[in-house]
Amino acid sequence: MSHLNTTRTVRIATRKSALALWQAEYVKAKLLEHYPSMTVELVPMSTQGDKILDTPLAKIGGKGLFIKELEIAMLEGRADIAVHSMKDVPVEFPEGFGLHAICERENPFDAFVSNNHDSLDALPQGAVVGTSSLRRQCQIRKYRPDLIIKDLRGNVNTRLAKLDAGEYDAIILASAGLIRLEMESRIRMPLPADISLPAVGQGAVGIECRNDDEELIKLLQALNHTDTNTRVTAERAMNERLEGGCQVPIGSFATLDGDVLTLTGMVGKPDGSELLFASATASREKAADIGVEVAESLLEQGAGEILKALYN
Numbered sequence: 001m002s003h004l005n006t007t008r009t010v011r012i013a014t015r016k017s018a019l020a021l022w023q024a025e026y027v028k029a030k031l032l033e034h035y036p037s038m039t040v041e042l043v044p045m046s047t048q049g050d051k052i053l054d055t056p057l058a059k060i061g062g063k064g065l066f067i068k069e070l071e072i073a074m075l076e077g078r079a080d081i082a083v084h085s086m087k088d089v090p091v092e093f094p095e096g097f098g099l100h101a102i103c104e105r106e107n108p109f110d111a112f113v114s115n116n117h118d119s120l121d122a123l124p125q126g127a128v129v130g131t132s133s134l135r136r137q138c139q140i141r142k143y144r145p146d147l148i149i150k151d152l153r154g155n156v157n158t159r160l161a162k163l164d165a166g167e168y169d170a171i172i173l174a175s176a177g178l179i180r181l182e183m184e185s186r187i188r189m190p191l192p193a194d195i196s197l198p199a200v201g202q203g204a205v206g207i208e209c210r211n212d213d214e215e216l217i218k219l220l221q222a223l224n225h226t227d228t229n230t231r232v233t234a235e236r237a238m239n240e241r242l243e244g245g246c247q248v249p250i251g252s253f254a255t256l257d258g259d260v261l262t263l264t265g266m267v268g269k270p271d272g273s274e275l276l277f278a279s280a281t282a283s284r285e286k287a288a289d290i291g292v293e294v295a296e297s298l299l300e301q302g303a304g305e306i307l308k309a310l311y312n
């Protein structure tokens, strides 16, 4: 790497939520670990997504909502990279931008969080569960049709405050966010993939930059985690074939056993009355191919109709 300028300054555009700031600090620490003479600065900014938190995201369209302002900052030279939760990153990037590293995945599973109950099974009939994710909603409804699902929005801390205020008997959050914000003790029960298949890319952090910053792209390779990248590539390929945004009842979860990659996908009706599943296994070089294969198997089962009904 002696030909690369490792002393350059890298500015990280980030949203201001606790989790976004944690992720930006994490990438900063990783960069400094690999390039001790680099200067890394955070450039926190408010984004459109933060301002419209009270509006149901599905109705606004969802795609790319959180990242526009960060890209403008990179275009205007106010920032060099943007750090994202992979599950919030749309399949397609705006012209001139790309995803150039995916860091090692944290716990990818959903978490059952409650102050009074130990597990989903332990909830009394008709208990109120908070989540605004159609993916979580359809899977919880399938598993426990008697529960009442109530909308829950805001950052991780806001959602926990609403639980603590007694608005819900339990809420569902991503384990990764709680672990990163040092609130792992809030997890009463991790939800296994056969109860709640995670979202595409859940638990992984990705780094975006301009495609013409070749030196930076090379420097970022040190932060890329190959196994995570392979798994998330398969999951995203499935989503792309399904033309799914980030606010859809779609689950996609890949595992690696050596070089053997297995992908499971799910598309469900939000009311939990119908959930479609498909799986495929292949060697790791076929990540994108099995994403498409699983998507097509879901489409054959009728996933297209379920998704179309939601977009209308």
Ligand SMILES: NCc1[nH]cc(CCC(=O)O)c1CC(=O)O
Binding pocket: 019, 085, 086, 087, 088, 156, 172, 173, 174, 175, 176, 177, 201, 202, 203, 204
């Ligand atoms: N959609 C919000 C969001 N985006 C990323 C995470 C944290 C987990 C992750 O990095 O995948 C969360 C919170 C949640 O779903 O509970």
